[in-house]
Every structure is written in structure tokens, then in C-alpha cells.
Amino acid sequence: MEILASRMLFRPADYQRSLTFYRDELGLAIFRDYGAGTVFFAGQSLIELASHGAPEHPAGAFPGALWLQVRDVRATQAELEGRGVPIAREARQESWGLHEMHVTDPDGVTLIFVEIPPEHPLRRDTRRD
Template identity: 80%
Template sequence: MEILASRMLIRPADYQRSLTFYRDELGLAIARDYGAGTVFYAGQSLIELAGHGTPRAGGTMWLQVRDVYAAEEELTGRGVPVAREARQEPWGLHEMHVTDPDGVLLIFVQVPENHPLRRDNRQ
């Protein structure tokens, strides 16, 4: 099987509230608005808010940022509640947690320079 593209699809209980959260509070750029939903850029991936279908809460998104502490400051400055402040985890990543209006956990991650995720393990 060959995967050509992927995205996180969210069917929120309140589309307008989630649109405001992702567009205005998180500040994500819109890739496409198709009338019944909005697709946002999220690094090398996409997040789609669908204003159609049955709402379904849950899930987790892992969002890598350059500086999780600066991201925390930016989001709190916009009034976004931080569920768990940024800190270094025992596995070496720096993480902060935010919850969207439907309970989707957003884990903002900073990968330090010396972390194994930054190593090229090809031989």
C-alpha cells in the first residue's frame, strides 16, 4: 500500500467554536475552506475541521514546534488555556499540553538538538 497524503480529521461538536480555536487562538494558516469545512496547515501535515458528519471527540495530535516555551507564551498571550505547562520529559522531549474545545489533546513538542529523533541512523 502506498500512502499519498494524510491529515487529521476532526468532526467537532461546535464547528464555529473549533474554527475560532484553530484559526484565531492557535493561529494556524488556512490551506483550504470548502464551505462545509476548513483545512489548516500543520507543519508537514494538515488538520481538517469538518462541519458535516457526526461529531466525534477524542484523539491526540503531536505538533512539533521550534521552541515550546515560546509557543506557551504566545498561546497564553492569546488567552488559550494550557492544560499542562511546558517541561522536559524523562525521554528528553520538551512538551506542553493544550486541549481543544472537543477534548482533543494537542501535545506541542520541542525536540532538543541532542535528542535521538534528530540523528540520522542510516548507514
């Protein structure tokens, strides 16, 4: 199997509320708007909000989270707070070495903003091992 691209697809309970959250509050750039939905850039990934179809889960029951790598998680937290976005869990260093901060979208999906410190194993060049 060859995977050429991927994205997270959400069918929010309130499309306009989620569109405002991702576009205006988080400030994500739009990749494309196709009339029945909007696709956003999210680093090397994409997030699609579909305005068609019913939510595939009850609010708050999404079985997972969206992991978003940022350069500076504390600066990201300050930027989001400046836009009035509630922070579900403030930035801190986890026991596994990553710096993480959590935000919850209007349907209860957890967005985990992650900063990978320079010394973390995820940054190790495995070509030299």
C-alpha cells in the first residue's frame, strides 16, 4: 500500500462554529474551500471540516486527538490566549521530553500542540546510527 497524502476529516455538529474556531481563533490558513466544506493547512498535514453529513460521533466522543507540531509551544499558547481561545491544559514539559499544550475544539476534540526540543530523540539523525 502506498499512501500519497493524509488529512483529518471532521463532521462537526455546528459547521459554522467549527469554521470560526479553526479559521479565526486558531488562525489556520485555508488550503481550499469547496462549498460543502473547508480544508486547512496544518503543517505537513491537512484538516478538513465537512459541512455535509451528520457528525460520526456524539460531541466529546472523538476517539483520539489531533497532534500539531509547533516551533514554540509557549509562544503558541500566548498567541491563542490573545485570540481568546481557552487553553485546556497549559504548556509544560512531559516526562517523555516533549513540550505540550492542549486546546479543545467545539466538538470536544483535543488538539495537542507539541514542541520537540533540540535534544529530544525525535530530532536525532538516524542516518548516523
